[in-house]
Amino acid sequence: MHYSKDHEWIVVEGGIATIGITDHAQQQLGDVVFVDLPKVGRVVKANESVATVESVKAASEIYVPVSGEVIAVNDGLTGDPALVNRAAESEAWFMKVKMSDAAELATLMDKAAYDKFVG
Secondary structure (H helix, E strand, O other), rough: EEEEOOOEEEEEEEEEEEEEOHHHHHHHHOEEEEEEOOOOOOOOOOOOEEEEEEEEOOOEEEEOOOOOEEEOOOOOOHHOOHHHOOOOOOOOOOOOEEEHHHHHHHOOOOOHHHHHHHH
């Protein structure tokens, strides 16, 4: 698992990146009440704003840590946005992106570096 400075996590399997927000991010947001996801087929660039999460406290932009094409979104978040609070780093993934540049992963942090970053 890799982490961005914008508090997204990413897991890559076979060139497909699964992306969500970190547990730290959901704790800062509070109770999530709405998630706006990107459209499947959208071509995205690393660090581009691609989704929105709204909580009782604030609305936050979600940034994609890698470039590529959105090939799936987690529609379950639309009907149950609070899943982000319950399972931020597992079931509450936001999107899957077919990566166009695996070298972008080198700009991300590992768990130890992310923990230090948020600590």
